[in-house]
Structures are given as structure tokens and as C-alpha cells.
Amino acid sequence: MTAKPYPKLQETLWQEKLDNGLEVFILPKPGFTKTYATFTTRYGSIDNHFTPPGGETIKVPDGIAHFLEHKMFEEPEGDIFSQFATQGASANAYTSFDRTVYLFTATGEIEANLDTLLHFVQNPYFTDENVEKEKGIIVQEIDMYRDNPDWRVYFGLIEAMYEKHPVHIDIAGTADSVRSITKEMLYDCYNTFYHPTNMTLFIVGGIDPQETMERVKRDQAKKSFPEGGEIKRLFEEEPIQVKTGKKELFLPVSLPKCLFGFKEEPGDEKDAVRRELASKLMLEALLGSSSTLYQQLYDDNLISDGFGHEYNTGPGYSFSIIGGETRDPDELVARVSQALYDAASNGISSEIFERTRRKKIGAYLRMMNSPESIASEFTRYRHKGGDLFTVVEVYESLTLDEINERIKEHANPDRRAISIVRSGPA
């Protein structure tokens, strides 16, 4: 086990790669009562076409990673939530494009809760009957999201941008795809992606790092796993252009919801974190709540407080998302786009750059107060080959030229897509 100090942040991270390939990270937080642990597999909704180590290539139904996440909580001895509750812990899980995360938070019986976390995620128990029963629940989850205009406009934009890449597929799948899932398919996915070599355990809280690491090692040493190997993930080639420039749909909303953004080529993976931070800084400088543009749009009643932006990047995809509710989607898109194109020619000032950098560093340090955020963000950065604990250094090393270059690359009129949700004809 090695300890890596981060003196600026006053944190020390302990880590070890176990014999079975599992990577374990422990961040002690002296004085904290709570411990928070995440057990993450590098497996999400986009991994729907793959070759398991030494196996045949398979294509699986949409929504299966999320379905698997639901089903992991069932064990022969019963529902795992109850086990955690007996130990005073609350457990949860979520599935994203490229990760599935299992977690618990507890203030006592940390060792027992860690054992439970490792046990249930490493013990799949799928039967025809329990798989069938889950379908009704997941269809209700899908229906809930179908009625949610924020979710629909968000996914609508990704659908407008991407034609082949599975990032455009709803994480939960569709009612039909979910109904086609069988226990055999779940085992295929489980056996491929839940091998320790594809997983990360992160524990943060008021714990002793040595004792906790020993506990995890003993637990893992007792279990046997087949030899791990390389998983081949297959992605069809994604066109550079957006699939469709504009996508609209109808749902009852008080004002139209409009999101738009620019699709980029994913770029070199080793620069992913720097590029992501530079892109986020760029968007904040141009569109953040203290930008001139934001204030003008607000004064013209074109945006509300919910107006925002984000930058998403992962295996084979990279795009921005900008927008919110607006009385006039066309005017909003035109005004913001023009401002971005102007900034691509003129650049931003060093004053704005410095202020935005300060703001981003402050927001990052505030985020580091929250063990939940640290655990979630740490693994996300790790998967991109970065280190959450050196984000301040990356921000400090960014230059104005780099940001201005980023704007030029990003704000490409040919790569823009728009998604709108508005109330239908009565």
C-alpha cells in the first residue's frame, strides 16, 4: 500500500492494486463520523457491443447495464437494502454512460458494511422469476422519465448529435428492450464487466487506512475469480457531423425548453482531463452567470436562472450542452451562437480568464468538502486517466491562449445541434 500526500489540499490518499486486479483507494478524513464507499465497474449504457475475454462477440439489448444494476441488489437470502439497514447504512447505485456505481454511506459497523458491499456486487443472483418481476418496476421508471421535460430535452439533444455511438441510447432502454432481457444475458454482461480487473473500490471517511485495506484484502483473498483478460468494446464509426440539426417534441411545459451544443471529435485520450477542464472554464467564462452575455439575455427575458452549460466527454464522445427554458428558442440559440462565434475570432480577455479560473478553483475546493462528491468524481477522473486531487494544478497551468484556442475548435457552426421541448397544439 502506498500513501500519496497532497499537501496543498491537506489530504493523503492510500492505494493498492490487489492480486486479483482490483484497485483500492482510501481517503481518511479524520474527525468525520461518516464513511462513504463506492464500488465501481467501468461498464455503462454505451457498452452494448463487446467481446468478452476469450469469448464470442455479442450485442445486448438497450438498458441492460441499468437492469443489471437493479438486479444486483437481490441475493438468495433476500433484499440487500435490508441487510444494509440492519447495519445502519443506506445503500444506492446508479448507471451512467460508462460506469455503474454501487455505494453505501454509514456511521457505524463500517467493516460489516464493506463486507456487504463487496459481497453483493460480487454475487450475482438472477432467476427467470426475479428478472421478470423487475421489468414492471423499470418500465415505471422509464415512464417517469418520459414525462420529465428536462430529461427529454437533454436526451433529445444527444439523439440529435449522435447517430451510431450508443451514447444516444437512453440509459434505462425502452419498455420493449427491457422486456427482451433474460437472465442469461445478464450473466454474460456480469461475467464480462464485473471482474475485479475492471473495477475500483473507493472509501472515504473517518477510518484507519491500514486496517481498512487489510479488511478488503482478506475479503478478496477468500474469493476466487477466473483469469481476467482484455474486454473489447466495439463501436461503429461515428460520423463527424451531427445526425440532425434540430429535434423537437411536445410535452406540457410552462415555457419551451431548449438545449443546444456542439459535437466534437473525442480527441486524444491522454489529454481528456485537461481538455475537459479547459472546456468547462471556457463555457463558464462565456456563458456563466457573471458574463455580460448572461446578463443581457436575462435582461431581455430570454433566459431564467436555470440557464446553464456542461461539457461531457467519454469513450468516443465529446460535446457541450447549453441552454434552459426560454420564451424564444430560435432567438436564444442565434444570440448565444453568435457570441461564441465572435469569441472564436476575438478571444476572451485575460481579466475574464483569471476571474473565471478563480471561480472554478473555488467551486472545486467547495466540492472537496463532500465525501460523496469526492468518491464519485475521483473514479470519474481515474477512468479518464486523470487525478481528482491535482485539478487545482491543472487549472493553474491553463493559459489564456489555450482557452482561446479551445473556443475556436469548439464553436463550429457545422457541428451544432438543437433540441426543443414545447407544449403541443392544444
Place this chain on the structure above:
Amino acid sequence: MSEQFQRGVWGRLRLHVLPTKRFKTFAVSLYAGVPLSEDRVTSVALTPFVLRRGTQAYPETLSFRERLDDLYGAGFGFDLYKRGDHQIVQFRLDIINDRFVSATESLLGEALHFLGEVVTAPALEDGHFRNKYVEAEKTTVSKRIDAIINDKIRYAAERCVEEMCKDEPFRLLALGRKDQLTELNAENLYEAYQQWLREASFDLYVSGDTSLEEVQSLVEKSFRLPAGQPSSYSAPTLRKARAEVQTIVEKLDVGQGKLNMGLRVGETYGSNKYASLLVYNGLLGGFPHSKLFVNVREKASLAYYASSRLDGHKGILTLQSGVEIANYERAVTIIREQIEAMKKGDFAMEDFHRTQAMIVGQLRELQDSAFERIAFDFSNVLSGVERTGESFIAEIQAVTPENVTAVAQGVELDTIYFLRDRKEEG
């Protein structure tokens, strides 16, 4: 727990300071509460929206927000909510502890000065608020009220409470009434604001590496409140459930039905039975091992979510679930059976202990978040009780199954609210 709040008073402000070195930030909360009333609800709601537009020192919104960015992106915001029969405005500031950045100014001092200006020295013209800000923020509040319908889960929850409490001020939204917005202008809102400064109960909380003496001296320089003493909160009036349960069905363009229920519980946060009530809520619908989750979701596969929420300040309990429209009757039957089962004391000892363990875990956990500790303490101020995390944990652990069954007798269903599609029934 060695960390305790230090208390002080400065004019109309009660001061609560939690000296701690555990966090990377200073957390500041200012609560301002007034009785929830038909006449004032909208002017009180609009006030913080106008205050966040500018101060005498930073009258332009752009310079106001740049100032926050310069303070290392201080997190500034406000919330509006109802607590019992009061309407509360909460201002929040979260600012980096100087020791993590190379700041030349005392960031806590600057932050308190900024907050003092926001609340007590707003940007003015001709002896009243700036007309432009008032008009723009009227539009913003109006849009916020309209937007509630976009999120069907929230909309159904608000409508259920509105129907249940239709004869009380509690039916009002914390955001106020749209029809009253049109009557407000820069002059009469400024008068209402001055009355609010004279009458509201003010509680200022600061958590971080500081002391009561330091905060007190900073506050004296920063807040220009009218002279006087702090005012206190009155206890809420408890109501009984209506004699006959009312059922409200509303139709909208939705795919999934939203089923909500409102119940009266006969006790409030200040009562010595509150701990029993919290365990009751946990057994009925607070957790994944609770009756609602297990019976509506896991056994019947009717829903993705089914839960209950206790509003201890008002003395009401609300249940919420999203179900297929055709399953409405079945879901109502199952949920009512669970409420009846609780009255008969029909719950497993295992689940009882789990619930206690979960609530104790939550109470311990909140010690790790500055804002949650502040919120917990403010509940005491509101209710005139003196609970600490530890004493409340002891109360929860002392609850017996008989206590839970006893409080269950006072829980009465009042309103069933169902949001469904526009199609014909059948």
C-alpha cells in the same frame, strides 16, 4: 462531540457560531422568518430575488456577481420555504477558508460584509428599489411558479398539500401568488421590505475556523438592521384530518399517474412524541425496507418509487408514488392497507430496529456537513426545543414499538390526490 454552537445576540440578529477546523470552507446561513400570510407571502417571496440583483456598493448585477467570483467563486444563493406556519427566506454563502488559497483579504470578513450589504443595503434609486430589478424579478418569480407544472412529481406534491390545506395559509406556495405580483412595484415592495427588516426573526449561522467574538465584530461592521430585539417563532396550530377523506383527480397530458396522499399526524417537531413519529414514518415509507417500498414496488411491481415524508414542523405526512394509470385502485388499496397495518402495530421487530438504525445513522451523518448541522440547529430555534444530535439519537433509541403504535393512532388520512392522463376512463 466537542464542537458546540456559541450563541450571541446583536440587535435583531441571533448569532450562532460553530467553530470547527474540519471543513475547507466557511458556511454562512442567514434565516429570516415571518408568519405565512395571504397578504405578505408574495412581497416576502419577491424580496430576496430583488436583493440578489445589487447592493449600494455593487449596484450593477454584473459587478455584484464579479465580486462573488473574486472571492474565489463564493457560493451564494437563497431558498424560500414554509416551516410550520412561517415563511422562511434562507440566504447561503459558502466561501473558501483563506488557508487553501493565497488570499490577501480575510475571506470570512469579506463574505459577511457582502451578505450584510445584500440584506440591509440594497441598490436603490429615488428612495426605493430599482424599478428595473423589481420588474425583471417579478417576471422571474412568475416563471418559477408556472414552471412547477413541468416536474410532475413536484406538481402533484404541491397540489396535494394545497387541497389538503385549502383553509389554511399553508396552502400558499413559498414563492407567493402570481395574481399578487402585478400589484407589486419598486415603491411598495421597498416598504414591505422595510417592514420585513423590522419584524422578521433573524438567525445568522457561521461554521468554520472562527469564533463568536470574531463573527460578532464582523457583523457589527456589516449589518445595518433596525434597532430592537430578536423576535421568536410561534408554535404551529395543529389541525385534525377532515371527517371524510377527499379524493381529487386532476387530468393533464401525462403518461404515468402520480398518486399522492396527505395525512395529519397530530404532533409536531416540538412534541416529545416526535421521535416516535419519525420511526413511524421510517417504517411506513422512509426507506427501501419500509412498507410502501416493499409492498407497492417490490411485491406488486406497481411503481418505481413509493415513499412517505414527514413534515414535522407542520404536523403532516405526505405519501408519493408514480403508477400506471390503470393500477390506481390497486395502489390506493395497498397503501391504505399499510397505514392500517401501522395502526395495528403490525410490523416486524427486525424492520423496527432497522428503522432506528437508519435514523440514527442519518443523525450522525449530518454532523459531517456544516449546512446540515446548521439546519438541524435552526429546527430547534423554530420549535423552541433544545435537541442536540446526541440527545436526539438517545430519543430515537428509546422509542418502543408500543410508542410507534400509539402515535399511529393519531395519523389520519385526509386527502388522496391523483394526477392522470386526459384519456377517458375505462
